[in-house]
Amino acid sequence: MTRTTTLQTPALFDFDQCYFFLDRGYDECLYRLDKQKVHRAITYEEVLLPFSVMHNNNELIIETPKNLNDNQLEFIKEYVTEWFDLKRDIQPFYDLLGSKASLKLLVDKYHGLRLIGIPDLFEAMCWSIIGQQINLTFAFKLKRKLVELYGKSIEWNGHKLFHFPTPEALVHLDEELLRANQFSRGKIQYLRNVALAFTQNGLSKKSISEIPDFESRQKKLIDIKGIGIWSANYALMKTLHQPEAIPFGDTGLTQSLFNHQIIADRKDEVAIKKFFQTVKNWEAYTVFYLWRSLAD
Numbered sequence: 001m002t003r004t005t006t007l008q009t010p011a012l013f014d015f016d017q018c019y020f021f022l023d024r025g026y027d028e029c030l031y032r033l034d035k036q037k038v039h040r041a042i043t044y045e046e047v048l049l050p051f052s053v054m055h056n057n058n059e060l061i062i063e064t065p066k067n068l069n070d071n072q073l074e075f076i077k078e079y080v081t082e083w084f085d086l087k088r089d090i091q092p093f094y095d096l097l098g099s100k101a102s103l104k105l106l107v108d109k110y111h112g113l114r115l116i117g118i119p120d121l122f123e124a125m126c127w128s129i130i131g132q133q134i135n136l137t138f139a140f141k142l143k144r145k146l147v148e149l150y151g152k153s154i155e156w157n158g159h160k161l162f163h164f165p166t167p168e169a170l171v172h173l174d175e176e177l178l179r180a181n182q183f184s185r186g187k188i189q190y191l192r193n194v195a196l197a198f199t200q201n202g203l204s205k206k207s208i209s210e211i212p213d214f215e216s217r218q219k220k221l222i223d224i225k226g227i228g229i230w231s232a233n234y235a236l237m238k239t240l241h242q243p244e245a246i247p248f249g250d251t252g253l254t255q256s257l258f259n260h261q262i263i264a265d266r267k268d269e270v271a272i273k274k275f276f277q278t279v280k281n282w283e284a285y286t287v288f289y290l291w292r293s294l295a296d
Contacts, residue, residue: 001066006059007077012090014112015055021116024295026136029144030123032159041154041161044075048163050156051076060084063157085114085241093282097289100278102260106289109296115288118238121205122198123164125221128231129190145181146191167198190226197224205239214244237284246276246283256290 009015015036023033031040041050049072052063062080064073081087094111097103118124130146131139150165150173170191178188197203203220211217214236221232230247237245247253254266263271279286 002063003066003068003073005062005064005073005077007062007080007086009055009058009060010086010089012094012112013084013086013114015060017110017113018084018116020295021113021292026140027144028140029147029162030164032161034159037157039157039159039161041156041163042076042079043152043163043166044072047072048152048154048161049076050154050161051080052157053080060086065156079119082119083117085117088114088241090114090285093285096279096282097286102262103286103289106293110289110292113289113292115237115241115285117241118235119205120164121203121208121235121239122167122194124235124239125194125224125227125231126164126170126191128234129187129194129226132187132231142181142183142187146178146183149177149181167195170195171199186226193224193226208236209240214242217242218245237287241284243281243284246287248272250287252291252294253287256293259293260290 019033019036019038022028022031022038031038033039036054038053039050040053041048043049049068050065054061054063060080062076064076068076094107097107118127126146127139127143130142134142147162147164150169151162153160153162155161173188173192173195175185175188179185203224208217208220211220217236217240218229218232221227221235222229227235230249233242233245234247234250235245236242237247248269254263254272257263257272257275258266262275265271276283276286
């Protein structure tokens with residue numbers, strides 16, 4: 001038995017645009033897509049909560065098991081709101097892009113696309129480590145192996161839904177097992193370092209959110225061995241939607257900037273930083289739209 005609840009969507013929201021981004025052809029293991037529905041499982045107080053999301057007119061329809069209590073249902077609604085960044089007014093972002101000849105086309109092409117986040121900071125940081133210095137196809141392959149080995153799963157709507165491993169699960173990684181599954185020793189140690197930061201050193205999404213400025217938040221993450229500028233900024237961008245969190249050095253980003261004739265040289269760091277000064281307060285969204293353009 002199931003129950004449904006709804007979330008009102010903002011004016012500048014297009015579920016099809018968001019669905020396309022979620023369905024870029026990679027081997028994603030943390031949600032399933034089926035006929036314009038997104039199926040996912042998240043954790044609330046150590047209980048796996050499965051749900052499905054679809055769109056109708058100006059609402060997101062969330063389908064859940066009937067036996068969920070009000071707190072669990074509210075948690076799912078808050079997660080979906082954050083995942084699809086539903087509370088942000090992106091009209092100022094569109095006004096900004098519209099003033100730039102090189103980027104105004106993105107407004108029309110991806111109208112209503114939201115910055116699809118990763119609400120779980122631990123997941124975002126681990127994903128940034130997994131993806132370091134390898135292509136996305138291989139990164140998704142490694143993520144699936146890690147999730148299937150150390151994560152939990154639940155059956156829902158005909159799908160087996162996995163949840164990303166907890167910090168407690170990754171503290172005791174089996175190096176020999178992961179090496180047999182193509183993880184480098186460096187990635188294994190860095191994943192363990194992040195897990196220890198969460199389990200022993202008090203790191204959490206809440207603790208990072210309470211730090212008042214971007215530079216201090218960034219430094220807190222970079223202090224963990226294995227988390228550099230790119231990884232820290234990626235996590236802050238995807239989990240906290242931090243505007244200034246530009247993943248400098250990202251090959252996809254530099255390629256997109258080159259494709260849009262914003263830079264003439266992919267290695268011109270000065271030109272890249274100069275460009276991002278012109279999109280202040282919307283740096284993360286600009287990055288996300290530039291990434292999206294790579295799929296065309």
